[in-house]
Every structure is written in structure tokens, then in C-alpha cells.
Amino acid sequence: MLIGKVIGNVVSTRKVESLIGCKFMQVHLIEDGKETNKYLVAVDAAGAGIGEYVLISTGSSARLALPADAKGNQIPVDATIVGIIDYMS
Amino acid sequence: MLIGKVIGNVVSTRKVESLIGCKFMQVHLIEDGKETNKYLVAVDAAGAGIGEYVLISTGSSARLALPADAKGNQIPVDATIVGIIDYMS
Amino acid sequence: MLIGKVIGNVVSTRKVESLIGCKFMQVHLIEDGKETNKYLVAVDAAGAGIGEYVLISTGSSARLALPADAKGNQIPVDATIVGIIDYMS
Amino acid sequence: MLIGKVIGNVVSTRKVESLIGCKFMQVHLIEDGKETNKYLVAVDAAGAGIGEYVLISTGSSARLALPADAKGNQIPVDATIVGIIDYMS
Amino acid sequence: MLIGKVIGNVVSTRKVESLIGCKFMQVHLIEDGKETNKYLVAVDAAGAGIGEYVLISTGSSARLALPADAKGNQIPVDATIVGIIDYMS
Numbered sequence A, B, C, D, E: 001m002l003i004g005k006v007i008g009n010v011v012s013t014r015k016v017e018s019l020i021g022c023k024f025m026q027v028h029l030i031e032d033g034k035e036t037n038k039y040l041v042a043v044d045a046a047g048a049g050i051g052e053y054v055l056i057s058t059g060s061s062a063r064l065a066l067p068a069d070a071k072g073n074q075i076p077v078d079a080t081i082v083g084i085i086d087y088m089s
Helices: A060-064 E060-064
Strands: A002-011 A024-031 A034-044 A053-058 A079-084 B002-011 B024-031 B034-044 B053-058 B079-084 C002-011 C024-031 C034-044 C053-058 C079-084 D002-011 D024-031 D034-044 D053-058 D079-084 E002-011 E024-031 E034-044 E053-058 E079-084
Touching: A002 A034, A002 C034, A024 A053, A034 A053, A034 B002, A053 A060, A060 A079, B002 B034, B024 B053, B034 B053, B034 D002, C002 C034, C002 E034, C024 C053, C034 C053, D002 D034, D024 D053, D034 D053, D034 E002, E002 E034, E024 E053, E034 E053, E053 E060, E060 E079
Parallel strands: A034 A079, B034 B079, C034 C079, D034 D079, E034 E079
Antiparallel strands: A002 A024, A002 A053, A024 A034, A053 A079, B002 B024, B002 B053, B024 B034, B053 B079, C002 C024, C002 C053, C024 C034, C053 C079, D002 D024, D002 D053, D024 D034, D053 D079, E002 E024, E002 E053, E024 E034, E053 E079
């Protein structure tokens, strides 16, 4: 799992049909509590807002945190925000 | 998910049968809105053109954005352009 | 597989339902017996404590070391502590 | 997908049974048309020869480009040469 | 696939049940025939010994080279030694 800080959104109108409704967030990774310049885009499954610290799951696991599409198929997402961080200790 | 800028095409005539019809695009990754020299090739599922900013899904999720082959099997692709970016904010 | 040293916890109250009950641990990777600054978060399946050296499985394999959720589905985890290291030789 | 240049072979006699018959190729990655020192080994599914530029699929997709073993199971390969590059533009 | 040199063992007594019996090996990656300081741990499926050069499969493919556990499930391994290298040319 990765820790990230949400820094913005990505808007894509023309996209594959199964991604309609996904909220794409720009993220900087947090390592040892510090913001890095490592960058990725993740789909939000946890109601994250800009500036929040979040927990991200990648790879095939990213799909398991998101609902299937209208045909019941998993959607083509490889990084998902699965939680909001309260604190690290 | 990754953000990329489409910088060119790749043409491969001799390839495994299940990849016939795939459009292979050369991509530079975009991080924090800036083009990097990180490089990959992705199959286009979103009608992307040269110079466009795109959203890319990698790993097993890349296959889910592409139709199955003639035998109904998933095809051996590990990076797919799944959307065209309108803007990032 | 990766070797890590557990350096702390991550607490997330608002998270996807299937992750309820997961214990998230901050980890520094160990390479050649030395602690590095490479950082990740893994879910504990082995009863690990702070300061212990652990064996970590990543990707889809991470899910196989954890119980399914209440609906019998695999949970969206991409790194799991699967063992406590006794020694390396 | 990755672009690679085939630079040699790897010979392994003692190997897991399901890999018998696989042709293992040493590859340098090509990025922006230039050979890098990034190195991997891929199984050939496209009839590639030394010096040729090839298209490589990685991860679980690599298995989909190769025949199943004698028992009908996918084989433990994580990088496969799936095409020969004609040109990049 | 990766090429590695086996440099040691890892012993873990407290581990998830499905990993009982696995032999964990410390590995340095070999690139262009030279030992690097890139480090990982892989489960041995090929009878590898210390000092030997080996072929490693990673990700979900790593599981396919190992027997299922007592309940018939795949085990949570993400890197497996699948062959011993005779020579590279």
C-alpha cells in the first residue's frame, strides 16, 4: 500500500465506457511522513478531498475496491484510494 | 493510473495473433503537469492522437479496457490508453 | 518477496468496508541486512510488532495471505506481512 | 508495453517442468529509440532474433501470449516478446 | 524474468500457514552478466544452491511454479526461482 497526499483532479470526458463516474485524483506519495515528488493518479473510493492524506492500493487489488461496471465486469483501474489517513505513529 | 503524452506510433507486423488490430502508441509520462523522459508503449482504447495527454491503465487492468480476441480470450497487453485528458486542476 | 523492518502504524477510520479490521504497518525495506529508506505500508498477517524484521508479499499474492471479506471476496490489499524473520544467513 | 533489443540468450537446463521449450532472450530496453542499459529476460513468442527490436508484454499478460503447459495450465513467465518492431514514428 | 545470484537464505518460523515448507533465498540481480546490488527474496522451485545463477519469475506468475497449499489454494509468493542458469550467450 502507498500513502499519498491528494493534490488535484484529472478530468477526462472521452474515456472507455466502464470508467464513467470515476473520480480521478492526482497524488504525491508520502514517505516517512514527508511529501515526495513521486506522482500518480488514483481513483477515489473513499471520499477523499484535496490536501488529505490517503491510503492507496495498486495493481489488480485496485479494482476490488470499486464497483463493477454496468455489465458486471471489473473496471480498468490500477490505483485506488481506499482510505483516509487519520494519523501515522 | 499514469498520465502520458502521446509522442508517436510503433508498427509491428510480425506479432502474436491476438494483437492484430492493436494501435501501439509511444508515450512520455507527465508528472505534475510536466513532460518527463519516462517512456512506455500503450495500446490505444480511447482514440488518442499524437500530442494528446492521456490516462493510462497498467498491469492486468490494461486488458479489461480492450476487447477479447477472436477466441474470446483476453489479449497480452500491459498498458492501455483509457481516456483523453481534458484538464488537470 | 521483500524484507522489511516495521517502523510504525497507520490509522485510517474512513476506509472501504472490506478493509475493516486490517492492521496497516509502516515498513522500511531491508536489503543485504541493512535498513534502507525505501518505504511502504503493508497489512499484517503474521502478528508483527514495531522493530521486527518481516517477510512481505506484494501484488495479487498479498491478498492470498488474508481472509476474504464478509461477502467472501478478496480484499483490496497489495502488500502483506506474511512472516517474521528469525535470521538471514 | 516495453520496447527491447534482443542481445543474447539464456540457457537453463534444470528448470520447472512447465518452462520446457521456452526460449529465453536477454534484452536491453529501448526508450525514445535509444538503447538503454535497463536489462531483462523475456520468453520469445514472436520468432525474435539477436539484434532485433521487439515489443514486450510483462506481468500476468505475458502468460497470455504463450501456450499452456501439458496439463493445460498457464506457465510461470512474467515477460514475453509479443512482436517484432518494423519501425517507430 | 530476472537473473539472480543466490547469496543466502532467510529463515522465518512464524509465518502464514500456506508458506510452511517454502525455502526463501536472498538474491542479487545479475544484469549484463554482472552482479548488481539490487536485492530480493525468492522462493526456490528449482533446487538452487548458494552462489548459483538462477532465473526468477515475479508477480502472479511466481505462484504458478509452486504447488498449491493443503487446501488447494495458490500460496502468497511474488518471486520464485524457476530455473538454474547454465550459461548466457
